[in-house]
Structure formats: C-alpha cells, structure tokens
Amino acid sequence: MLAYQFDRERYNRRMKWYLHDRFGMFIHFGIYSIPARGEWLRSTEEMPEELYLPYFEEFNPYALDARAWARAAKRAGMRYAVLTSKHHDGFCLFDTKTTDFKSTNTPYGRDIVADFLDAFRAEGIRVGLYYSVIDWHHPDFPQYGDRQAPLRNDPVAGSNEHRVFDRYLDYMHEQVREICTNYGKLDLLWFDFSYDDMRGEKWRATELMNMVRELQPDVITNNRLEVSGEGFGSLAQCDPTPYHGDFVTPERIIPPNGLFDVEGNPLAWEACITMNDNWGYFSHDTNFKPAPMLIHKLVECVSKGGNLILNVGPDATGRIPDQSLAILDEIGRWMERNSASIYGCGPAAGGPLEVERPEYGRITRNGDTYYFHLYENALGPMPLLGVPKERIASMRLLRDGTEVQLSNSWTHSDYPNIAFADLGPSPVLPDPVDTVLA
Ligand code: JFZ
DSSP states (O other): OOOOOOOHHHHHHHHHHHHHHOEEEEEOOSGGGTTTBOTTHHHHTTOOHHHHHHHHHHOOOTTOOHHHHHHHHHHHTOOEEEEEEEOTTOOBSSOOSSOSOBGGGSSSOOOHHHHHHHHHHHTTOEEEEEEESOOSSSTTSOOOSTTSOOOTTOTTTTOOTTOOHHHHHHHHHHHHHHHHHHSOOOSEEEEEOOBTTBSGGGGTHHHHHHHHHHHSTTOEEBSTTTOSSSSOOTTTTTOOOTTOOSBBOOBSOOOBTBOBOTTSOBOOBEEEEOSSSOSSOBTTOOOOOOHHHHHHHHHHHHHTTOEEEEEEOOOTTSOOOHHHHHHHHHHHHHHHHHGGGTTTOEESTTSSSOOOOOTTEEEEEETTEEEEEEOSOOSSSEEEETBOGGGOSOOBBTTTOOBOEEOSTTOSTTOTTEEEEEOOSSOOOSSSSOEEEO
16 A cells, blocks of 8 residues: 655645634534533433434424524624534434435435525635534444433443444445435535544444545534544644644634644634534523624634634524523624634735734734734723834724824833834723724
8 A cells, every 4th residue: 555645735725724723613512402401412411323313304394594693694794604414323414325314314304404505605714514423313322421322221222333434334325325425515514523442443434534525625624533532643743644633623612822733834713612501502501602702712812823613502493592692603703894804814924024913912923914902991001012113014903994103202222122002092992802903
C-alpha cells in the first residue's frame, strides 16, 4: 500500500470557505426530540429499545419547515449548517436502503436530509452532515460500556459475543456512501466520535476516507474518526493519517490560545457549543446563554483563529424553540452591522502591527484592517495598544461608518505606541454589547 501523501495545497484550497465563513449552525434533530430529554436518553436512562421504538412509530414533525430553519440561520449571519443525519440512536434522517429505521418510514415520511440540503442551499448557506459512527440500534454494534447504551433488558445482557463488528462497519460505510452519493455536493462531513480504542482503523477509517474523497473530492471533515476529547489529532502532530480530518473540534471549550501544530503553524478548529445545556431538544432546559455572551464567544473564536458552530435542537414538531430563534435574531442584528469583523477575519497576531488584547475587549483582523471590539466604556479616549498613530490610515465605527478621530490629548511622547480613539467627551458606546472600531 502507498503511504498517505498529505497535500497541503489541496488542503488549503478546500479549507478556504470554511476559514472565511467562521460561523455555522449545528442542528440536532431526531426521534429523541419527542421525549424531549436530550439525545443521549437511551443511554443515560438505560432505556431498552422497545421503550424507544414508539417514538419512531409516532415521529411526525408536521411543522418542520427547513426553509424556516435556513432563514433563521441566515438572519443570524451563519454561513454553514450541519444536520445530524444519524445520531448515536441509529435513527436515519435520510432515505437509506440499509435499514427501515429512517424518517421516510415514519408517519412523517420525508427525507429530512434532502429537505435540509435543498433549503439551506437555496439560502446560499454551505451544507454539512453530522454522522455518528456510534450506533445503539444496529445489532452488531457493541452495546456495553459507558459510552454505549447499557440496556438492562437486552436478551443477551452483559455480552457482545454474538455481535460481528465488521458487519456493522459494512453497514456504516454503506450509509456514508449513500450520503456522499445521493445528495449532490456536500461541503462538510462531521463524524462523531472515537473513544477508548474505538478509533481510526477500528472504523476502517482509511478505507472510509478514501471512499469519501473519491465521492466528494472537496468535502472537509472534522477529526473525530481519530480523536475526541484527548489531543488534537495527527494533523496537529504534523504526521497526518489518511483520516486526519481537516479541523479540530474542541467541544464546549474555546482553546485558551488558539491551536497550533507541533511546528507552530495555526490549526483550523471549530468550537461547538449549545445555546442551553443540551444538543437535542430538552423541554425543561431553559438555561439559555444570553445573545451578548454568544456574540462575545464568536468574536473570541475568530480572534483566536477558530470557527464557532452554535447548536439548535428543534422540538418534536420540527420547530426551532422560540427562545433559540430570539437569540439567533439578536445575534443577527449585531452581525448585520458588524459581520465584516467576523468573515474573512482571524487573529491580530501575524499582522503588520504588534497589538495586544485590550482590557476592554478583543481584536480581530482581516489583512491590514484591525477590528477593535469594545465591550466596555472608557472614561475618555480609548487606548489602542500597539498602534502608533502614524500607522492609522482611517478609523470608523463599523456599525454605521461614522468616522472616529484620534484623540489629541494623549498622543504625545508619553505613549509612542498607543493611539487613542476619541469617542466623545463622556463616551457611551453606541452598541453596549460590542462596538467595533475598524
Ligand atoms: C458528541 C455527542 O455524543 C453529542 O450527543 C453531540 O452530538 C456532540 C456534538 O458530540 O459528544 C461528545 C463528543 C466528544 C466529546 C465530548 C462530547 N469530547 O471529545 O470531549
């Protein structure tokens, strides 16, 4: 067999849109939206299959309007979206030939993946599919261990001996083939997930990725075929496996200093976060993060060279919960005026100036343009640390283009490398969440 050849140029080419777009929507949807206790309930509640199947039989998200999902994402300024085509419970939202456990075989009857792809593409949003390599439904997938569904009432309780893992892998590979064949060009595949020794070639990952590359030459993938929480994968080690994945997926954490490979080059990464505390719809979970906080998280990711993918969990009727929609709209109102400080942007480091993160906020940068994100009022002139005033060509409020002058009072020799922006005599920031100076 030929050794795997990592092609940096091709990699850079296929990653271009992703590194530019920065902000995406994650959608966790499935029959678990009916019990409304999150997508892990079969495992956390040790629910045997026969108690779970009724949700399959009644699944009918009659109010599902994929165009409405897509419009909500678009209003929020999200540029790509990833839907769970199959989660750990094994239920398929696409019309697969490999199983009857699929949305086309429920009262709803529709291919939700197809609807999703059509709707988001029509809104000009890049599309991706999440696919769980873990499967609690397939009879050949091992069912014991803390990461699986420990089923109390399983007829062969305590044993995996009768399960032929290769049969599951054939099934799983065939499903990925269907996804990559039947739905046109996909922008992204999001695999989930590896754990313990279940990783890499345990999934026949080289074979899987060779097939994916053949069917979808430009698709980008995450790195959860080889790692999950621990370590950043072989791309980070500068020793890529054939299934290295193109970006790292730290979960519910934003890397403190961004991420770099062992040679010090920036790594692509994506923080995936929930709006409340669950991915799948959870009716009692009202612990939603306020929109201003999420805006700050998005800015933080970009300022550290990463992406943010923010989750919604539609309910059993197929609607995105009102509170999530309200948050998306609030983010959208900020993005409408300030998205130039997100799209195409990255960290300040590496630019023409040596700027530091200011106390009052953060900095993002696109080429020579620096975006100072002001979260706090100053008492007077706003210091721009590391920016000598003679290096400033112009300065304005991003939200409306208002020109901002340099302050005269503090530009003398005491502060040679700090320009001061004059936001008025007793300034009140026009946007208290994040006023962006460009
Ligand atoms: C996985 C899923 O189990 C979960 O339901 C959700 O879909 C999420 C996006 O991904 O959860 C994980 C996977 C990996 C880690 C943590 C949770 N990890 O690497 O720490």
